[in-house]
Amino acid sequence: MDRIKNHPILDFEKNEKITISFEGREIECFRGETIVSALSVAGITTLRENVKTHRPQGLFCAIGKCSSCLMEVNGVPNVRTCIVLVEDGMTVRRQNGKGVLHED
């Protein structure tokens, strides 16, 4: 997906550029946007695999209500990536099923 270049009503201010990693791949994005929006621009639509059906799942509600976007962020599973903002150096992974709890 592309970013909107010209909009008749809205101006999109771009914040500082930062980088997150998705499955080891570096993705450039802007501070202030959600993980899902950064991934969408990079063309990533499959966020996790369904617990039961193992089918690919993507964004659905984008306001934290449906759990369709749960991913593993900095090693923590079940993060609602549609409401969590990107941070420089963040690592994001697709989640399979329920995800795994890592001990620290």
Added chain:
Amino acid sequence: MNNDIRKKGYLHYRDIGESRFPAEELIKEKALPVIECIERIPCNPCETSCPKGAIVVGENINDLPVCNYSLCSSCGICITRCPGLAIFMVKLTEKGSAVISIPWEIYPLPEKGDRFEGLDRLGNKICEGEITSIRKINHKTHIVSGEVSAEFYKEVRHFKIKNK
């Protein structure tokens, strides 16, 4: 309001009713609004934004607006304030054309002299015309005026700008 309109979702000018169009003698004199608001919904910015008090919704906010054309100064503010983008302004010229002013919230804003296809309420091309003026408004609902042959003044409601 008849159910047929809700089925198709758009208005024909006959649905709007002759009484909602200003008389032709009047629009030869000055540009006047055609308020294509025929459904009772809770809304009144046309009334509260008119500097001349020409548009009245009244005590019940669901009532339909009525314009007193003799008070109207053709300022066009109502075009930009109607949340439904349902107010248009029409003027008949001496040379047999009509200037139609429509609300515009799409990128890019046309330029004076641009040629366009005149679209009717169903989005069908019915004629061609030329943009005559653009009024940029700071709250970003601009007013774009285009000239078409007079016979289309009741029908053209969008301008599809041709590639230059």
Added chain:
Amino acid sequence: MKTDSFDVLVIGGGPAGLCACAELSRCGIKVLLVDEGPVLGGQLVKQTHKFFGSREHYAGVRGIEIPDKLQEEIDEKLITVYSSSTVVGIYPPNNNVLIYRDQKKVEEHSFKYIIIATGASENMILFENNDLPGIYGAGAVQTLMNQYGIIPGKNMLMVGAGNIGLIVSYQLLQAGCRVKKLIEAAPSIGGYLVHASKIIRMGIPVQTSTTILKAIGTEKVEGAITVKLDENWNQIEGTEEEIEVDTICLSVGLAPSYKLAVHAGCKQIFIRELGGMIPWRNSSQETSVNGIYIAGDACGVEEASSAMIEGRLAGLNIAKCMKRLSEKACNEKIDDNLISLDKLRSGPFGERIVEGIRKLEGKSYE
């Protein structure tokens, strides 16, 4: 547990929550406002169109501009905001509350008064492959394009011709997307005619009595199959049509989000007109649990204008209980707000809500 210096917790910073904060802070009451989004405003932050309603409720103003106007009404010294934070549980009788602060750590607080203003969530409909990536709720499409400036798809199929489907179709045109078709299962459009008119004259075809049968694709949406429905909503064989789209946008209604109220033990009742199961409440917006109030879409899907008034009512009624304003002054303000609500709901589109409220008031929750 934290010892709390807040008098009231407001959950959700949409129009309902912000208006509740405005009334509370005007009465000198200290509030903690928690919202799980990164910015305040709820659904308003993505509404680029000008709102309907009356001028007192910001009609004619674009939705995106309303949160700032509401925040001007709030005394900042009295309100503490936790954004990007989620309320995850309410435990009566002391109303202990768990807050997942910054989506990182859990905090516990307790409050005498709580206002739940958590809004609504989008409905899903059944069709083959409806879980494929590229099928979004209309709210998600709006969030992507209007909040984060991302083109959600090049070619869209919009499902549902209520106000949201119609408005989001227009917003898609503004963002430079192509809406190939808008389909609606009912025989007629559900939203305002003016919203339908503006997309139809710009060339979006609207097809009523039509539904979606299947999404095509394996990893993501590549197309869709639609089918016509007869008067009895049965599919008409042979009317299937394949359409090539990369995104399917569902705007098939909203349901109140009130899980927290259930968790707190608030009694629920079923009222179809207000969006299905909802927590019972009285005309002061108080639920069956003492001190817990609810306002806005969370207690019946309606409009921002009515959500604002309900938020104000909840705030004023709490101020009254706390005796922070004279009973007379409170009652006057409450009456003014009740009158505004009646006016808003007096048209044909308000009939459903009025009927729902009538049923609600006629029923106790047992």
